[in-house]
Structures are given as structure tokens and as C-alpha cells.
Amino acid sequence: MRLWFGLLLRITQPLLKLRTLLPITAGAEANVLVSLSHLGNDTDFLTRVPANQLGDSAIMHLKRHGVGTSHIARESSNLGMYFVETGFGGRPSKVLYNRAHSAITRIIPEDLDYDDIFKDADWFHLSGITLALNEKVRTVAFKCLEACEKYGVKVSFDFNYRSKLWTIEEAKPHFKTVIEYVDVLFANFFDINQILGIEVDKDLETEENKRVDVAKKLMAKTKVNYVFGTDRIVHTATDNSLSSFCIRKDGICFKEGPIRFSIYDRIGGGDAFSSGIIHGLLKDYENPKYALKFGLATSVLKHTLYGDASVLSEEEVLEFIKSNGNAAVQR
Numbered sequence: 001m002r003l004w005f006g007l008l009l010r011i012t013q014p015l016l017k018l019r020t021l022l023p024i025t026a027g028a029e030a031n032v033l034v035s036l037s038h039l040g041n042d043t044d045f046l047t048r049v050p051a052n053q054l055g056d057s058a059i060m061h062l063k064r065h066g067v068g069t070s071h072i073a074r075e076s077s078n079l080g081m082y083f084v085e086t087g088f089g090g091r092p093s094k095v096l097y098n099r100a101h102s103a104i105t106r107i108i109p110e111d112l113d114y115d116d117i118f119k120d121a122d123w124f125h126l127s128g129i130t131l132a133l134n135e136k137v138r139t140v141a142f143k144c145l146e147a148c149e150k151y152g153v154k155v156s157f158d159f160n161y162r163s164k165l166w167t168i169e170e171a172k173p174h175f176k177t178v179i180e181y182v183d184v185l186f187a188n189f190f191d192i193n194q195i196l197g198i199e200v201d202k203d204l205e206t207e208e209n210k211r212v213d214v215a216k217k218l219m220a221k222t223k224v225n226y227v228f229g230t231d232r233i234v235h236t237a238t239d240n241s242l243s244s245f246c247i248r249k250d251g252i253c254f255k256e257g258p259i260r261f262s263i264y265d266r267i268g269g270g271d272a273f274s275s276g277i278i279h280g281l282l283k284d285y286e287n288p289k290y291a292l293k294f295g296l297a298t299s300v301l302k303h304t305l306y307g308d309a310s311v312l313s314e315e316e317v318l319e320f321i322k323s324n325g326n327a328a329v330q331r
Contacts, residue, residue, distance in 0.1 A: 027080075027308075028127040028160055030062070031268050034309040035275035035298065037066040039317070041282065044068035046117065046144070048107040054079040055103070065311065073111040076103035084267060087237035093266055097164055105134050112140065114147040123278060124148045127158040131174045132165035138174055145181040154285075158186035158274050161195060168195060179218075184281065185227045186274055192218055192227075208245075208253070215247040225249050226288055228277050228295065230270070231258075238263045240303070244273065244296040246288045254289050256296045259325060263303045272302030272310040276317065297321045 030045065037043045045067050049055035051074040058079060059069050080102035087093035099105070118124070124144060131138055148155050157178055161171060175195050179185070189207065192198050192214040199217075200210045215227040226246055233241040243257030276298030280291025297317050302310040 028129050028158070028271055029125055030067075031271035031309040032125055032275045032278070033067050034062070034065040034311065035272055035302075036279060038311050039275065039279045039298075039314045041279060042068070044071060044117075044121075046071050046112060048073040048075055048103045048111055050077050050079055050103045051075055052077055065309070071112060071117055073107065075111075076101075076106050078102045080104065087266070089236050089238060092237050095164070095267075097162070099133060099165070105137060107136055107140050109140055109143055112144070114143060118144070118147040118151045118153055121148075121151065121153045123154045123156065123282065125156045125158070125274070125278065126178070127160040128171065128175065129160045129162055129165065131178065132162060132171065142177065145178065149181060154183045154281075155181050156184040156186065156274070156278060157182045158270070159188075159191040159195065160186075160270070161191060171195060172197070179222055179224070182222070182224050183226075184277070185218075185224050186229060186270075186277070187215075187227055188229045189214060211245070212247055212251060212253050216251045219247075219249045226281075228273075228288075228292065230273055230296070230299065233258065235260075237266070240266075242269075242296065242300055244292050244299075246292045248288060254292055256292050259296065259300050261300050261303060261325075265306045265308075266303060268308035268310070269299050269302050271308070273299035275310065279314070293321060294318075300325075 033043045033045055043066070045062055049058045049072055055074055059072060062069050078101055080099040082098065083096040085094040126141060126145070130141055145155060147153070159175070161168075172195055176197075179196060189211040193200055193210075196218065198214040201213050204210050204213055218224060219227070226248060228246050229244070231243045231245070235241065239260070239262055241258040241260040243255065243259070245256075246254045248254070273295045276295030277291045279298075280294040281288070284290060294317060297320050298310055298312065301312055301317060301320055305311065
């Protein structure tokens, strides 16, 4: 298993008016990798971090969660950061990014030995947040994708479009390039329709039918086998319902949920969903229904944990599924 991304330092501020700062190491692909490691998978992280205490702390974070770090380059002095103002009730959470001039934005193709890394890999995961950083990052990401194609490595891609990082017009050409390498896609109707430009049949009325329509059209012209995604109902910032769907290449759509739950920490729920799906497909690639159930459960449980990443074992997720979400004390 190989994943690639620039690590981030998350700074949580309960309210911007308060002085309390709670720093933790985070990042989209890092969250997926940490979760996969706790689920029992061998993992390795590809990135560049500062050659200072910030970089040391990031590597220690990964090692503490069982993630391989042998392919991490050490250069530059800055680690990307983002700030979270935690929401509650009717007040939503807010995110502010500070990514410019971080170590990952200075990565160069020579930082990675692609043949050595990918010849024995099974899976490579990438997100749109990575592509938003700059052209240097995109160049290395595309070289990783080319190596995946060379060695037959499965590729998953999470759109993770962030309007605070770039515009749709800026994102379009790079997302369209990446999609040619993707086997498993995490996306919604907006991503496929607006960013990839797949037009929907105007006679369709329901959102579900529109989603299936654009997904089928996309998969008919690419190597994508599955499109996974979630639907969220926000009752309040701390009370949500989540359901999940999978559209197979033949147009068959599977669904799970909804599950209603209370939220301790909203950030990272999507990354937990991705990790649960990948874990399920690594066990049985031809059984998306199992992966969908496991992914939804992993995401729901992540919302009950502080921090960006799920640190739950496979047994804990399976117990949640078996108990149908029963939160009684286990004695």
C-alpha cells in the first residue's frame, strides 16, 4: 500500500476569540493511511517534510500509528498548517488553510525512486487537495500515477475539491488528467458533472438517477470500476445523518444507511470513509457491498473520535456493524 501527500499541522481553536490552541498532525492522505494501518494493512507514506523538529514530529506521528516512513524526503523548513474553529449546534465548523511555501510544495521528481516504491505496491491513494498545491506537486503526483500504470497498482482518487485552495476552472484540467489512471473514485454528482464536465440526461428528475447517469457515462469512457460517495444530512453541527452509495461499472447502485449520530469531531470523516472502502476492497475487490458497509461504519465511528484520523481496529468496526450501533457500555 502506498499513499502520497504533504503532511499538515492542524490547529484547533474552540473559538477564534479564545487563546487556546490544540495542535495535531493531520492531512487527507495521511488520515487515510493511519486508519488503514490500524485496520491491519501494511502502509507506506510518500512525501516531503521539513528537516527540523516539525518534520521530526510528523514522522514520529506516522511511526506511532504504524505507517512506513522510509520514502519521506527531508528538505525545506515549513510544514503546512490549517486552522479549525469547531462548530456546535447551529454554528458550523470553519477551516482556514496556510499551505504556501510548505516543504511538500518544493518536492521534486528526484525525491522518489518510483520503480523501487511501486514494484511491490498494491494500492495508491491520492486526493484533489494534493493537486491543488502547485505544479511541482502535480508533476510528482502524475509520475506516481504513471508508475502505478506500469506496475499494475490499483489507484483510488478522492476529489476533495476545496474552493479555498483553487477555482473549478483551475482544477478541471488536472482532475481530467488524473481520472485516466483511476480504478476507484470517491466523488459526488457535482464532481463528475461540474468538474469533469460529464453531462446529465435532462429528462432525469431525481438526484439519485442523475448521479448514476453521470457515473455510468464516466466509467464507460475510463478505467474507473467503482464510484463511491456519501450523502450527509446536517441536523445541527453536532447531529448528522450519513448514508453511502456505490455505483458499479455496469450501473448497478448499492446503498447503505442512513445512520444518525452525534459528532465529537467532524474533520476527517470523509478520509475515514475512504480508508474503510479501500480496506474492504483490499480484502475482496469484487464485493463493493461489503466495502460500502465497512466504509460507512468507519466514517460514522470516526466522528466520535478527536483528531483527523480514525485509529479503530477492524474488530471494533465489525463490532459496531454487528451491534447495529448499540452504544451501551461493554463490560
